[in-house]
Amino acid sequence: MTQFNQRNISMMMDLYEMTMANGYFAGQNEMKRVAFDVFYRKNPDNGGFAIFAGLEQIIEYVENLHFDTDDIEYFRSLNLFSEAFLDYLSNFRFKGDIYAFQEGTIMYPNEPIITVIAPLIDAQLVETAILTQINHQSLIATKTRRIVSAAGGRTVSDFGARRAHNVDAAVYGARAAYIGGASSTSNVMAGKQFGIPVSGTMAHSWVMFYKDEYEAFRHYAENYPDATVLLVDTYDVIHSGIPNAIRVAKEVLEPMGKRLKGVRLDSGDLAYLSKKAREMLDDAGLQDCKIFVSNSLDEYTINSILNQGGCIDSFGVGERLITAKSDSVFGAVYKLAAVEEDGIFVPRIKMSETVEKITNPGLKKVYRVYCKEGNAVADLITRADEIVDMDKPYRYVDPEKPWKNRYFTNCTVKELQQLVVKDGKRVYQARSLDEIRKFVEQQLETEIWQEEQRFENPHKHYLNMSPYYYELKMSLLHEAQNA
Amino acid sequence: MTQFNQRNISMMMDLYEMTMANGYFAGQNEMKRVAFDVFYRKNPDNGGFAIFAGLEQIIEYVENLHFDTDDIEYFRSLNLFSEAFLDYLSNFRFKGDIYAFQEGTIMYPNEPIITVIAPLIDAQLVETAILTQINHQSLIATKTRRIVSAAGGRTVSDFGARRAHNVDAAVYGARAAYIGGASSTSNVMAGKQFGIPVSGTMAHSWVMFYKDEYEAFRHYAENYPDATVLLVDTYDVIHSGIPNAIRVAKEVLEPMGKRLKGVRLDSGDLAYLSKKAREMLDDAGLQDCKIFVSNSLDEYTINSILNQGGCIDSFGVGERLITAKSDSVFGAVYKLAAVEEDGIFVPRIKMSETVEKITNPGLKKVYRVYCKEGNAVADLITRADEIVDMDKPYRYVDPEKPWKNRYFTNCTVKELQQLVVKDGKRVYQARSLDEIRKFVEQQLETEIWQEEQRFENPHKHYLNMSPYYYELKMSLLHEAQNA
Structure with missing residues (x-):
């Protein structure tokens, strides 16, 4: 068996997480609570959206996170860590809270897909494993959706196992491909583990x-x-x-x-x-x-074959799906948003020479805004302590054109993050893979504009801010500027 | 622990291997011995060579290959297989022989890197797991070598874990990157599992x-x-x-x-x-x-930074290394080369509209040919039963210019494949990762022409044939043509 909950992947981290943790421990900061946001900056293949996948494996991982004796021995052998810290590690379990989008949610750049609110060391240690899972599965789900879309109703099967980047990439890639709309996989291990229909x-x-x-x-x-x-x-x-x-x-x-x-x-x-x-x-x-x-099929070759009148009922798509060949990196990052000081989460901002790389600071909420026809017209970031009232026209700020006076009228909102892990324990009922797959399909059919789904020059989904949140960000930028 | 030998990855296969196996079993062909070759057709990034990596994990996998009760139950649930076959599977162990290049060997398109000689079902079932391992690790080792080469003696560290295509891709990717010349990895799991130096x-x-x-x-x-x-x-x-x-x-x-x-x-x-x-x-x-x-570094950005006089001692290379972003698919394939009939291995050939896709049939040997200065001047395919005598001028055929009379003179040869698994058991002493890494370095420094190592338009390594082998291939082509 190879589910993550039956296999210890706690050592799946970058060394710097551990050197920082040891330093935080030495400074007695380990119990200070912080908030980290997971977000990404660019849709793959210059598409209009991405599909969030991998949440279930993240929850399995944090619930199981612990260090075995041989892990501690390994850390000791590096001569970097104090004995007190190694002792602390040997009793370590993840004690934080995790808020996340539902798996299968259509997502967009720069919004917090996941927020981890946890003691400092807990929050820091999970960085790499969380990112790897989201980056891999969201990449493959998104790529698959493009291929399924090009196939225009014909079935698409994942045939990629032999060209995947090793076993997990084949198995969890097949899972993500199914979420993205593939009808089946050739991979028996994925079929057995996740109940995905197998073909071959x-x-x-x-x-x-x-x-x-x-x-x-x-x-x-x-x-x-x-x-x-x-x-x-x-x-x-x-x-x-x-x-x-x-x-x-x-x-x-x-x-x-x-x-x-x-x-x-x-x-x-x-x-x-x-x-x-x-x-x-x-x-x-x-x-x-x-x-x-x-x-060697992908969305482009499928488009071309069908445009030439190819008489095809079903596509078996391998290497270019399972490696997302046209754009093989999904770049979600994990950034500190706030640090608790005297019971209050004080926002932190990361500056950058590049405007797009400046983070969105503080504890926040993300909403999807729907017009009365049911389409998702924008997403909206607010401070965590704001109440969003759409019963009357709601003024918002487009951060790219902050001088404009803009309002949502006759709209409704849905909060996108929900609490999935509380004090280190799952507090959410996992959806079945079929439910996640249908959820993707339903959003794309009924909520997400076709203009965001086209390949060429898709409409860019708006990520707006409440005036109160925008003000917070600006004041932190000014403060950092004058520091 | 997650080494493959401590984790059952026997279900890592494509379904068609199992449907074929069930069919062979029904026809009582399961004990008929066959030979399959693993080879690839194109170097990544249009480079001049690739690095063979992943052998150790392949051997772990075949030694451990077996089906647990729940695997059999899963197969039964598919309603595709006979009870007699499922019973056969429950006692199945790999019983074949495997010949392979040494791990770390510089390799070229169209030569058999691995040959599996085994009973038909045994040989068929290992296809996907073998290919996935070679395709992933050879891809990352080869990509890393390009980056190391661009860094011109400065250290290169693998920082890719968070952008890898899931956990195995990070861990076995770090192993492959080390083989390809990376000095260290940020990935703690890879550090612990393989003893690779960690940094961060x-x-x-x-x-x-x-x-x-x-x-x-x-x-x-x-x-x-x-x-x-x-x-x-x-x-x-x-x-x-x-x-x-x-x-x-x-x-x-x-x-x-x-x-x-x-x-x-x-x-x-x-x-x-x-x-x-x-x-x-x-x-x-x-x-x-x-x-x-x-x-976001790779060989191209590193080249550019150094050309501009960047004062850099060390590169941390992440997403573009661990996903081989510029060319994320390594395309090794697994093709039937011969079928034993009455104690003799009868060659098989796969035709194709595309000349490069026609396979090299039959049992064969592959040699690397060295000039007296020690450079690898070509590789040579012969029939398995030929003796290669380089003491006198040796006539060979360049299959792209078969009309030319060509000779190796004052050359020596080294056979590239060796027996690594016999009757399902390892018969070869694994080299340490450091030895494999040094072997790569040594070949590139002393044997492989610089002209094959440049990025732009590298020299194409010759894959020549003995006249006797060329004659075999041609006769099979004529036969298939007239069938």
Whole structure:
């Protein structure tokens, strides 16, 4: 078994978290509470949104976080840490609170997806493991959604395991791909662990083993008469593969009262070959035989194949999905937002030469704002202690055009973060993977503007601020400037 | 612990391996021996070579390969497999032989890096797990080598954990990065598991927690007087970070008889800022204080920074290394090469419309050919039953120019594959990670032409054939053509 809750990944951290923790401990600051926000700065592939995935694994991880004797031994061997600190670590459990978006939420740059409010060391130690999980699964879910969208209703299966960046990337990548809209995965481990539907038929080796293509097809059909999908490009699609598939449909399957379920093309000009194959299958009375294609596909190649009239029912998408090849980095970061002093969380801001890299300080709330038609028109950041009243026109600040007077009218709001871990324990009922997947679909179909979903130059979702929050940020900027 | 040998990853496969296996079992072909080759077709980033990594994890995996009761239950739930086959699986252990390049070998497209000779089902079931491991680790080792090469002798540290494609990608990626020449990793789990040196100091949150930058630096220096590396870009590098670092060197460290070890820049114009910082540090008498930089680096940005005269001692490289962002897919494949019939391995060939996709059939040997100066001038494929005698001029065929009469003269050869698993058991002494890392270094320094190591338009390493092997391939092509 390899679920994170059955495997100790507590050592999944960067060393600096530990050197800082040791320093905080020496200064007796370890119980001081702080708030860290997780956010990202840019949608992958210059898209209009991203999909939040990986929350379930984060909760498993923090609930299980502890250091075994051999972990402590390892730390001792580095000669960096005090014995008192190592002793503290050996009894360490995560004691903080975590607020998070629901898994599957459509998300946008610069808003706090997750906020960790915890004693200083607790909050610092979870940085890397939280980021890795969000960065990986959100990346793959978002990429998959692009591919599913290009496929325009045709099924997309994850075939990426062999090109994934190791085992976890295949398994948790398959999970994320399912969230993003893939119909199934080829990966058995992901199928078993998460109940994702699995799919797969034959490799070229099956055809080559029997040497004679017809024999190979016949053996397969005899074994799987209800699920015969034949790989037709081992020798020559048009002159050998499709004719042999048709022969098997007629000579092997039809006498059993069965139909040929499909053929798969894995090389060559997929637009041309699929049209030609469709024609040959139709002429043979196999209109119900589906055409599956695979071979280095992504949203761009799928678009192109379909634009050329490719006759395709289903796409098997591998390496470019599972590595998010066109933009393989999701850049969520973990930034200090506030430090508790005398019972009050005092905001902290990170300056930068680059305006976009200046953080949003303090404890805050994030809302999604809906117009009366139900579309998500913007997201809104407020201070944590504000009340948002949309019953009357609500004035907000667009931080890119703060001089404008703007109002939400006839809108409703939904708070995006909810408490998921309290004092180190889960306080939220995990949704099933199917529920998360449907949640993604529902938001994209009913809430999120199509203009945000297009590939080219999508509409940029607004992240607005309450006047009170904007004022806080500006005053901290001025203060830092004059320091 | 998460080594593969302590964690069951036997379900890491694509479903088609299992549907084929069930079909082979039904046809009573499961004991028929076959040979599969692992090879890849293209070097990442259009480079001149790649580095073979991941062998140790492959051997752990095949030695441990077995199916637990709940795995069998899962397979049963799919309603695809016979009870007799499920029973067979419950007693399954890998019984084959594996021949492989030494881990760390410089490798080239289209040569068999690994050959699996095993009963049909055994050979088929290991496809995905073997490919995933090679594809991931070879990708990261090769990418890291490019970055190390650009850094021109300065140290390169892996800082990628948070942007890796999940936990394994961080941990095994750190292993591969070390093989490729990284000096250390920030990832504690990789440090503990593989003994890789770990490095790391502080995040922006340390500086922000104390609010006053000088205070933050002072606390750090007091805790780590022998390893004080200060992150100087939280507020303003030139006007605040460097002056405060200098002040700490003078006021905190020097009275203790210690020196400031370094400063780290993590944003902004690294070329400009590093030169400016160097000047300020030197003027303060801190010529021995090193400058560390990080922030979305790769071989191209490092080249550019150094070309502009950046004063940098060490690079922390994260997301673009750990995801191999510029080319995130390593495309090794697993192809049937021969099937045993009446005690003889009969070659199989996979045809394709694309010439490069036609496989190299049959049992074979691969040699590296060295000129008398010790350089690797070419690789050579022969049939398995040939003897290569380099004592006299050796005629070979360049398959891209088969009409030419060519000879190796005054050359020596080394066979590249060795037996590493026999009847399912390891028969080879694993090298330490440091030995593998040195082996890479040694090949690149003494054997591999510089012309193959440059980034732009590198020399293409020759993969030649013995006349006898070339004849075999051609005859199979003709036969397939006339089938």
